[in-house]
Amino acid sequence: MTGIDSLNTVSDSLAKAENSGSQDTGWLMHHILDARELDFEPFGTIHLPNINLFGFDISITKHVIFMWLAAIILILIFRTVSKAYQKSLAPKGLSNFIEVLIIFVRDEIAKPTIGKGFERFLPYLLTVFFFILTCNFLGLVPYGSTATSNISITATLAILSFIMIQAGGIIHNGFLGYFKGLVPHGVPAWLLPIMAVVEILGLFTKPFALAIRLFANLTAGHIVILALLGLIFILNTYFVAPVSIAFALFIYLLEILVALIQAYIFTMLSSLFIGMAVHQDH
Amino acid sequence: MLLFSNIAFLALAGSGGEQGGLLDVVPGLIFWTVITFVLLLLILKKMAWKPILNSLNEREKLIKESLEKADNARREAEKLIEENKAALSKAEEEAQKIIAQGREFSEKLRDQILIESKSEAKKIIDLANAEIARKNQEAFNQLKEEVANIAINAAEKIIRENLDADKQKNIVKKYLSDLTKN
Numbered sequence: 446m447t448g449i450d451s452l453n454t455v456s457d458s459l460a461k462a463e464n465s466g467s468q469d470t471g472w473l474m475h476h477i478l479d480a481r482e483l484d485f486e487p488f489g490t491i492h493l494p495n496i497n498l499f500g501f502d503i504s505i506t507k508h509v510i511f512m513w514l515a516a517i518i519l520i521l522i523f524r525t526v527s528k529a530y531q532k533s534l535a536p537k538g539l540s541n542f543i544e545v546l547i548i549f550v551r552d553e554i555a556k557p558t559i560g561k562g563f564e565r566f567l568p569y570l571l572t573v574f575f576f577i578l579t580c581n582f583l584g585l586v587p588y589g590s591t592a593t594s595n596i597s598i599t600a601t602l603a604i605l606s607f608i609m610i611q612a613g614g615i616i617h618n619g620f621l622g623y624f625k626g627l628v629p630h631g632v633p634a635w636l637l638p639i640m641a642v643v644e645i646l647g648l649f650t651k652p653f654a655l656a657i658r659l660f661a662n663l664t665a666g667h668i669v670i671l672a673l674l675g676l677i678f679i680l681n682t683y684f685v686a687p688v689s690i691a692f693a694l695f696i697y698l699l700e701i702l703v704a705l706i707q708a709y710i711f712t713m714l715s716s717l718f719i720g721m722a723v724h725q726d727h
Numbered sequence: 728m729l730l731f732s733n734i735a736f737l738a739l740a741g742s743g744g745e746q747g748g749l750l751d752v753v754p755g756l757i758f759w760t761v762i763t764f765v766l767l768l769l770i771l772k773k774m775a776w777k778p779i780l781n782s783l784n785e786r787e788k789l790i791k792e793s794l795e796k797a798d799n800a801r802r803e804a805e806k807l808i809e810e811n812k813a814a815l816s817k818a819e820e821e822a823q824k825i826i827a828q829g830r831e832f833s834e835k836l837r838d839q840i841l842i843e844s845k846s847e848a849k850k851i852i853d854l855a856n857a858e859i860a861r862k863n864q865e866a867f868n869q870l871k872e873e874v875a876n877i878a879i880n881a882a883e884k885i886i887r888e889n890l891d892a893d894k895q896k897n898i899v900k901k902y903l904s905d906l907t908k909n
Contacts, residue, residue, distance in 0.1 A: 478749065479756065503755040512760065516767045523775030530782040534789065547779060567780065568772040576767060596749070597756035605764060664749065 473671045477664060479595055480507045485588055508592040515579040515592065523575075550574050554713050559720040562617070566719050569609050573602065574712040581663060581704030585697065593707070594663035596656065603656035606715040611648070614722030626725035651718050655711060662707045666700040878902060 475484075481504065483491040495504045522543065529540040536544045550571050555563040577593055584591025592598050614623045627644040628637060673693040677686050882902065886895055 474749070479753070501754060501758070503758050505759070506753075506756065508756060509759045509763070512763045516763055519767065520770055520774070523771055523779070527775050527778045530779055534782055534786040544779075544783070548783070551780070551783075564780075568776040569768060571776055572764070572768045572771050575771075576764065595756060596751070597753045598760045600752060601757045601760035602764065605761070 473668070473675060476590075476671055477594060477667050479597075483507055483510060483588075507590050508595045508598060511583050511590045511592045512580065512598065515576060515583055518579055519575055546575070546578075547571060550712060554709075554716045558713070558716040560724060562723065563716075563720075566609065566613060566716070570712050570716050573606070573715060574708055577602070577659065577711055578704065578708035581708055582701075584663065584667065585700060585704065591663050591667060593659055594667060596660045599660040599663075600656040602659070602711070603652035606655060606711075606718070607649075607652040609715065610651070610718045610722045613719045614725070617723045618725060623722070623725070651714075655714055659707055659711050662703050666696060666703055670696050670700070874906070878906065 481493050481495070483493065485491070493505050493507070493510070495502070497503070522539070526540045526543045529536065529538075551563075551567060554574075555567055555570050559566060580593040580598075581591065583589045584594060593602075611623075614626075617623075618626055627648075628640045632640050670693045673689045673696065676689050677683070882899060885898060
């Protein structure tokens with residue numbers, strides 16, 4: 446409460462200094478941040494229940510709903526596709542489109558980065574790819590919300606990637622072998638303590654970068670769109686509307702690209718890190 | 728500027744509120760994300776990835792096999808064509824040989840027939856000549872007989888006209904000698 450209040454006072458004072466009208470940025474963050482209700486303006490809002498489990502607040506929020514929506518969409522799509530493959534090996538329509546993506550993940554992401562034994566990680570990579578892709582696109586739908594623009598969610602996905610990376614490395618190289626292999630060959634003995642620290646830190650910076658990259662990319666686009674549209678209300682004139690809308694549309698199209706690229710990059714880097722953990726010798 | 732300062736402020740604000748900050752890490756969301764993602768992973772793995780990837784591999788194998796089969800079939804067909812060509816040229820050679828043989832044989836036969844017919848013709852001509860000679864002889868003999876008869880008749884006539892025996896005798900003699908001379 447305090448954070449938002451102080452923010453409001455700051456923005457209010459800034460707005461008063463710049464413009465005579467009262468300005469509030471709550472509306473902007475409202476579209477980006479998680480919420481306890483689903484907004485369907487002007488049709489009203491649905492309030493989501495608060496759930497507490499052993500003192501933990503595990504309330505279902507807007508982003509949880511949209512994650513579930515993504516999961517349901519994926520399950521429905523892949524059930525159809527899977528059934529289509531049982532009927533005939535030749536794909537058509539939806540299965541054809543999905544197959545392109547699956548083969549892309551398999552042949553362009555997993556196979557070159559992991560190499561031998563990539564099949565074991567394929568289910569995880571495919572799920573991550575399609576889940577992030579669907580979440581990204583759900584943010585571009587009216588009344589939609591981008592679950593992947595929430596740092597908690599991207600961090601969790603990154604932690605899962607981290608677990609996959611470490612598990613893959615440990616299963617393939619053995620527990621001791623994996624941690625020994627972290628330090629590159631031919632390093633002088635006196636450097637070992639430093640290298641060990643650097644490498645261990647490196648293990649954690651990788652998923653951290655994954656989380657921040659996904660979160661920042663998906664948040665930035667929405668903020669820019671909202672800011673461009675907000676310009677109309679800040680400047681209080683209709684003349685800026687065509688420009689704002691044109692730019693917002695451009696950013697929206699860019700966001701479609703970003704939605705695809707970020708899903709690709711998250712999967713690609715996860716796969717790359719898994720490959721590095723599994724085959725440590727290069 | 729306003730916007731960016733707000734974002735920065737929100738990021739710093741951190742501690743949760745009703746709405747929470749942009750960089751807040753909410754345990755409840757982590758919990759739900761893990762649950763959702765792991766469930767999705769398990770469901771999709773069982774329902775989608777395994778069958779789809781299997782059928783993709785199966786299809787790739789099928790395509791590879793079909794291509795190999797087609798390649799083999801093509802090679803086989805080429806081999807067959809080659810064999811056929813060889814057989815055809817051999818057959819042609821054989822046919823040429825047979826024709827040549829036939830021609831040679833027929834020529835020989837013709838020559839033989841020609842020679843045979845020539846000799847036959849010669850034989851026939853010889854036979855005909857012999858026949859002619861024989862016929863001539865016969866005709867001559869007949870003529871001789873006829874002449875003798877005529878002579879006898881003439882002699883009879885003369886005898887009947889001239890009873891003179893001596894004279895008759897001379898005439899006959901003369902006649903006979905003439906006849907033998909001829």
